Amino acid sequence: TSNKMWGGRFAAGPDAIMEAINASIGFDKRMAAQDIAGSRAHAAMLAATGIITDSDAEAIREGLLTILSEIEGGTFEFSTALEDIHMNVEARLKEVIGEPAGRLHTGRSRNDQVATDFKLWVRDQLDAFEGGLVALIQALLGQAEAGADWVMPGFTHLQTAQPVTWGHHMMAYVEMLGRDLSRVRDARARMNESPLGAAALAGTSFPIDREMTAQALGFDRPAANSLDAVADRDFALEFLSCASICAMHLSRFAEELVIWSSAQFRFVTLSDRFSTGSSIMPQKKNPDAAELIRAKVGRIFGANTALMLVMKGLPLTYSKDMQEDKEQVFDAADNLMIALAAMEGMVRDMTGNRAELAAAAGSGFSTATDLADWLVRVLGLPFRDAHHITGTLVGMAEKQGCDLPDLTLAQMQSVHADINESVFDVLGVENSVNSRMSYGGTAPAQVRAQIERWKGLLA
Numbered sequence: 517t518s519n520k521m522w523g524g525r526f527a528a529g530p531d532a533i534m535e536a537i538n539a540s541i542g543f544d545k546r547m548a549a550q551d552i553a554g555s556r557a558h559a560a561m562l563a564a565t566g567i568i569t570d571s572d573a574e575a576i577r578e579g580l581l582t583i584l585s586e587i588e589g590g591t592f593e594f595s596t597a598l599e600d601i602h603m604n605v606e607a608r609l610k611e612v613i614g615e616p617a618g619r620l621h622t623g624r625s626r627n628d629q630v631a632t633d634f635k636l637w638v639r640d641q642l643d644a645f646e647g648g649l650v651a652l653i654q655a656l657l658g659q660a661e662a663g664a665d666w667v668m669p670g671f672t673h674l675q676t677a678q679p680v681t682w683g684h685h686m687m688a689y690v691e692m693l694g695r696d697l698s699r700v701r702d703a704r705a706r707m708n709e710s711p712l713g714a715a716a717l718a719g720t721s722f723p724i725d726r727e728m729t730a731q732a733l734g735f736d737r738p739a740a741n742s743l744d745a746v747a748d749r750d751f752a753l754e755f756l757s758c759a760s761i762c763a764m765h766l767s768r769f770a771e772e773l774v775i776w777s778s779a780q781f782r783f784v785t786l787s788d789r790f791s792t793g794s795s796i797m798p799q800k801k802n803p804d805a806a807e808l809i810r811a812k813v814g815r816i817f818g819a820n821t822a823l824m825l826v827m828k829g830l831p832l833t834y835s836k837d838m839q840e841d842k843e844q845v846f847d848a849a850d851n852l853m854i855a856l857a858a859m860e861g862m863v864r865d866m867t868g869n870r871a872e873l874a875a876a877a878g879s880g881f882s883t884a885t886d887l888a889d890w891l892v893r894v895l896g897l898p899f900r901d902a903h904h905i906t907g908t909l910v911g912m913a914e915k916q917g918c919d920l921p922d923l924t925l926a927q928m929q930s931v932h933a934d935i936n937e938s939v940f941d942v943l944g945v946e947n948s949v950n951s952r953m954s955y956g957g958t959a960p961a962q963v964r965a966q967i968e969r970w971k972g973l974l975a
């Protein structure tokens with residue numbers, strides 16, 4: 517016939533440009549294993565319901581296994597003329613087993629087939645995403661445990677704000693990634709309904725058993741509306757939005773590592789294994805992995821936007837527009853996974869520079885809030901007055917080029933006569949962090965409690 521796939525209706529084959537714009541095999545071959553799993557489940561169900569014979573189902577099963585090993589072995593010849601992974605596998609099945617191959621597509625359409633394959637693929641990615649998050653959280657817990665009481669500056673506006681602990685800072689990312697984890701688990705639970713058996717859009721007149729195929733493929737249940745089942749790409753969008761938010765988190769941490777590893781900060785030393793050199797400047801050790809992770813959110817959120825715009829305004833049910841879903845998701849998934857793995861490696865390998873962190877923690881008048889709180893607590897001043905007095909003392913120290921604890925008692929008393937020696941107790945950074953015992957605060961005891969809570973959650 518003049519057309520490899522639907523010669524019955526067509527007298528002429530497609531223009532080369534038509535074939536080029538239409539073919540998805542170049543990328544959807546990544547779903548080969550899912551396509552074969554879906555077809556095996558479908559064929560087994562067709563036999564169990566008496567729609568095809570057991571011997572045809574057995575031939576199909578064996579043929580599909582042969583094809584799977586050809587694909588895994590790299591000997592399978594993909595054809596652009598056959599458009600996509602579904603037609604490529606089916607055409608090869610015909611070559612391998614002959615006539616029974618033509619019975620596989622009974623009660624099925626490429627519309628429910630592609631939705632099923634893609635869901636299975638995205639579901640695998642959600643599982644990998646979860647694994648990557650857990651591994652990174654564990655690496656952060658290791659850092660938090662090692663430095664639960666290391667003092668460092670906490671920032672707002674990237675200006676020194678109050679002393680915090682290294683462990684507390686690490687645990688902030690554990691919380692963020694923990695929300696990512698819960699989003700991934702939610703998305704996985706919600707998406708786990710089988711589109712298979714929705715057929716083209718309306719269901720089928722064959723007595724199929726959708727429960728059976730759903731179960732065989734690890735779905736919780738069949739999707740309840742055939743129109744929705746073939747038109748839905750929410751699962752891909754949810755994956756991309758979970759991935760975007762996580763990539764944004766990774767980007768923020770990456771930015772901190774870039775700053776912290778600079779000669780000006782020296783808060784952290786990245787390992788050689790996760791750094792690069794310069795071809796001209798011999799002294800350089802660049803945080804390239806962190807920079808690339810910082811950038812990944814661009815393409816991942818780009819994919820989210822792209823797919824949202826592909827889906828927007830599409831009438832029910834399937835339209836070919838939807839073939840544009842896969843490359844976005846594939847690219848986002850690949851980049852998310854490498855970013856998670858690289859971040860995990862960097863975090864495991866990095867060394868927090870305790871002395872540099874402590875020195876920075878005490879600079880920039882970081883205990884000014886402790887001083888103001890002392891004026892309230894010990895002298896009974898209203899907080900606004902205490903704020904003003906402390907501001908005056910900071911100005912005085914700044915003029916002298918010293919830090920708050922370097923001011924003499926006499927100098928302090930010149931601003932407020934009732935200030936006494938005990939004020940110096942609260943100007944030290946250790947005391948400052950130890951005092952922040954409110955739930956979720958930076959005190960090492962609080963940080964250790966949170967580390968234990970997370971260990972319990974992950975166990």
Ligand code: ARG
Pocket residue numbers: 540544599600626627630834836838839
């Ligand atoms: N390659 C197509 C896709 O990725 C498969 C579904 C084709 N269905 C159809 N009715 N043309 O979306």
